[in-house]
Amino acid sequence: MPTSATSNHPSRPEDLIGRLNSPHTPYEAKLKALRDLKNQIIGNRTKKLAFLKLGAVPSVVSILSSAAAAQGGGGDNREFYESVLIQSAAAIGSFACGLDAGVKAVLDAGAFPLLLSLISHLNEKVADAGARSLKLIYQSKRAPKYDFLQQKNMEFLLSLLNSKNENVTGLGANIITHSCQTTAEQQALSEAGVIKRLVSLLGGSINQKDASLESLAAMVKENPEVSSKFMAPENGRALNVVIELMKDKHPRTRLLACMCLISIRNTSTSYLQDSGIKNTLVLVLLELLDDAGPVGDEAPFVLSSLITEKEDMQKIAFNANLIEKLCEHLNAGSYQAKRLQGIFLVLGDLCSKLECCRDRVLDLQVLNFVTEALAHDSAEVRTAACNFLKNVSRSVKNLSAGQFMNEAVAVPLIQLLCDASTSVQIAALGAISNVVVDFMAHKSVFVQCGGVKQLVQLSKSMESAIRVNAVWALRNLTFLVSYRCKEEILLELTSATLISLINDPEPSVQGQALALVRNLVDGTLNSINYVFGEDGAVLHAIARQLRSSSKVEVQIQGMYTLSNVASGNEIHKEAVMNQLLPQAGNDAEKTLVKFLQSTDSRLRTATLWALVNLTFPGSPGACRRVTELRNAGIITQLKNMVNDHCLDVKLRARMALGQLMIFGDSSS
Amino acid sequence: MSLFWIVIRQLAEIQAMATSKKVITRVDWEKKLNDVKVRKEDMNKLVMNFLVTEGYVEAAEKFRLESGTEPDIDLATITDRMAVKKAVQSGNVEDAIEKVNDLNPEILDTNPQLFFHLQQQRLIELIRNGKVEEALEFAQEELAPRGEENQGFLEELERTVALLAFEDVSNCPVGELLDISQRLKTASEVNAAILTSQSHEKDPKLPSLLKMLIWVQAQLDEKASYPRINDLSTAVLEDPAV
Numbered sequence: 001m002p003t004s005a006t007s008n009h010p011s012r013p014e015d016l017i018g019r020l021n022s023p024h025t026p027y028e029a030k031l032k033a034l035r036d037l038k039n040q041i042i043g044n045r046t047k048k049l050a051f052l053k054l055g056a057v058p059s060v061v062s063i064l065s066s067a068a069a070a071q072g073g074g075g076d077n078r079e080f081y082e083s084v085l086i087q088s089a090a091a092i093g094s095f096a097c098g099l100d101a102g103v104k105a106v107l108d109a110g111a112f113p114l115l116l117s118l119i120s121h122l123n124e125k126v127a128d129a130g131a132r133s134l135k136l137i138y139q140s141k142r143a144p145k146y147d148f149l150q151q152k153n154m155e156f157l158l159s160l161l162n163s164k165n166e167n168v169t170g171l172g173a174n175i176i177t178h179s180c181q182t183t184a185e186q187q188a189l190s191e192a193g194v195i196k197r198l199v200s201l202l203g204g205s206i207n208q209k210d211a212s213l214e215s216l217a218a219m220v221k222e223n224p225e226v227s228s229k230f231m232a233p234e235n236g237r238a239l240n241v242v243i244e245l246m247k248d249k250h251p252r253t254r255l256l257a258c259m260c261l262i263s264i265r266n267t268s269t270s271y272l273q274d275s276g277i278k279n280t281l282v283l284v285l286l287e288l289l290d291d292a293g294p295v296g297d298e299a300p301f302v303l304s305s306l307i308t309e310k311e312d313m314q315k316i317a318f319n320a321n322l323i324e325k326l327c328e329h330l331n332a333g334s335y336q337a338k339r340l341q342g343i344f345l346v347l348g349d350l351c352s353k354l355e356c357c358r359d360r361v362l363d364l365q366v367l368n369f370v371t372e373a374l375a376h377d378s379a380e381v382r383t384a385a386c387n388f389l390k391n392v393s394r395s396v397k398n399l400s401a402g403q404f405m406n407e408a409v410a411v412p413l414i415q416l417l418c419d420a421s422t423s424v425q426i427a428a429l430g431a432i433s434n435v436v437v438d439f440m441a442h443k444s445v446f447v448q449c450g451g452v453k454q455l456v457q458l459s460k461s462m463e464s465a466i467r468v469n470a471v472w473a474l475r476n477l478t479f480l481v482s483y484r485c486k487e488e489i490l491l492e493l494t495s496a497t498l499i500s501l502i503n504d505p506e507p508s509v510q511g512q513a514l515a516l517v518r519n520l521v522d523g524t525l526n527s528i529n530y531v532f533g534e535d536g537a538v539l540h541a542i543a544r545q546l547r548s549s550s551k552v553e554v555q556i557q558g559m560y561t562l563s564n565v566a567s568g569n570e571i572h573k574e575a576v577m578n579q580l581l582p583q584a585g586n587d588a589e590k591t592l593v594k595f596l597q598s599t600d601s602r603l604r605t606a607t608l609w610a611l612v613n614l615t616f617p618g619s620p621g622a623c624r625r626v627t628e629l630r631n632a633g634i635i636t637q638l639k640n641m642v643n644d645h646c647l648d649v650k651l652r653a654r655m656a657l658g659q660l661m662i663f664g665d666s667s668s
Numbered sequence: 669m670s671l672f673w674i675v676i677r678q679l680a681e682i683q684a685m686a687t688s689k690k691v692i693t694r695v696d697w698e699k700k701l702n703d704v705k706v707r708k709e710d711m712n713k714l715v716m717n718f719l720v721t722e723g724y725v726e727a728a729e730k731f732r733l734e735s736g737t738e739p740d741i742d743l744a745t746i747t748d749r750m751a752v753k754k755a756v757q758s759g760n761v762e763d764a765i766e767k768v769n770d771l772n773p774e775i776l777d778t779n780p781q782l783f784f785h786l787q788q789q790r791l792i793e794l795i796r797n798g799k800v801e802e803a804l805e806f807a808q809e810e811l812a813p814r815g816e817e818n819q820g821f822l823e824e825l826e827r828t829v830a831l832l833a834f835e836d837v838s839n840c841p842v843g844e845l846l847d848i849s850q851r852l853k854t855a856s857e858v859n860a861a862i863l864t865s866q867s868h869e870k871d872p873k874l875p876s877l878l879k880m881l882i883w884v885q886a887q888l889d890e891k892a893s894y895p896r897i898n899d900l901s902t903a904v905l906e907d908p909a910v
Contacts, residue, residue, distance in 0.1 A: 042765075042776045043776040043780065206867040
């Protein structure tokens, strides 16, 4: 085998770039250096980054630029310049391929207009090179936004789509796929007749079919008008063509056909709703999961878009044994992050509403994989695993059986509370919120693993989304929990923090904080005593929030909390009374009456419960309290509620009235 | 009559069989086979498709001249593809890479697995030629980053690098990497990738037909006893066991 020095020892990047930049290098040598560079970087991400750092891109772009300019001169060197154009365009395209930093460098160096000018070149290879590189740029998020709304841009796009060159039509389709985002743009494209052209491409080569399917999906997405235009008779039986493509030989084509149909399905509920198509979509995607390559990685995401929030689709998927299939894949071993994320995403969707899915998932021991997933390198995988846990733990039956409250689940979850990524933290909080609603009261496991400490820490976060979820998790944790646990929680939390949460600027946090207190004081007298301690500052904070807040959620939780406190002893009842009806002030009276007159039946009910507890005949001070309430005009109000249309309200109103009347008779 | 004819007829006949289990003698079977009509044009297309997909340019040209069958791809594009395949088969991997990149720079940029296999082949060739130092350097510079970029390649990578550890490479556990078959495997992978990028089917139709025959015979075995083709290369009808 013949060898030469250059082929076994590739030139160092610095040397190559030096040769490209130097004015002394003869042009032929520059062409060779270009080709060399290109061959070093294609497929090699590490080399691309190395060359990028050394400033290769501006050098290459400047060579492209001078070749393009020199081209105009024509003559003998035409072939030579064309080679330079091809090699430099290809090198630029490679820098942009799958590398955001590369795309940025390429755009910054001004390559874009140069590449554009190549597309219409007479030499097909030059046009190909330009079109391919532009296409690769458009596949990146950093691509320049294409302004479809400008007339000449639309004309240019149409010229691309109408070209005979497959790479150029591919570029046109790619621009649509990646740049079309707004309804107005979809509309403009539709009006310019793009759909017709894309539909005709569906009958072209494999690459044209694929490119066209992606563009069509982008155009109809969430746009019922364009969707129906697609299905109009003038576009031939376009829908049927796409449906047929679901059975195409090529996995990627099948996947894209499904994606396109799902896009239409999710946009207009009047199309593609028959059971035949629903089943086919599920079965085709199920089979695509087995693909070992990028198609198999993408398939779960497409499946998710099909079934998310749709109980009927989840049922069909369940019946098609999708869960078994996903478990097979999990069992098969370590996958790339993307696929793992996809699998958990779909499992999460399946478990979001259907108990049968949750049961099946737990039967198949999926939880064994969750521990590892929660500690995965990829933040997306961690998030997907948390969301899956959150959904599967909606199963009351399994929660009660203590399926989730064990160290294998608790420990990694708690660790995620300190995760670097906010979205992972929030997802973990969501999962914890459900998992701690454990009727078997194994919550001590969670507490022992340091969960409370973390939750309290997060309840002080600057981000309201984290605060609200952390308090929610604490709230759920304290639901029906043992007194000992309550002690530990409150010790960690402190009354001061509790009060500041009740007074939080976000109403959603206030509501959760009040619900938390409600849970804390639910139960024995000890609980109530413990929470309110010496000075009753917490009680005071609650009452103040009740008076000032306008959000019904906050009012409801506040009222229930007071109601729980009022179920305690004499001291507690008096304390509540003082907060609800302080000596000075018409305001307070108005609050009580205002709540009783609320349009929200839950608030009416909560307030009535408080009254019921305050006027409980068995307690010594009941009589005095009744008089005060009577003077505040409560009786009249109650009388108006005895026939309330809400049963709960009606019954409590009558109960309260009855209790008030007992004392009324004897004290008149 | 060509073997091909026989196979095709066999296939067509079985597909038309009735469902009840019975014994069919050779005489009867051959009579049925004779009744099956297969068009010459279809056969020619199959042959052309095979030659073109596998890249036998000269044979395809000759066949086109002699049979008048038109290929479904431009024979000129086959030449480029064949040059690549030949380069790999001869162990000139670097040359092959350059040619692929000239043909379509996207192929290796978007096919990490293929690119890795080509790099792997380069390493194998260096080892085969006893260039140990260069091989080490290459493994470090070019292959290790692939493993870093993509964990799925680590196992393969380890196997290949293991070659460097053995004195007698042809007898070591991973010695099969030095086989010519490894080159052919890589060459085939490149061929398929180029075909796909050109929007062509990467598999010829003929193997599918043969697979269908095997499957269909298996199905019929459950229902009848008849003369089978057991050896595809000879297409000889063998009498039923009865």
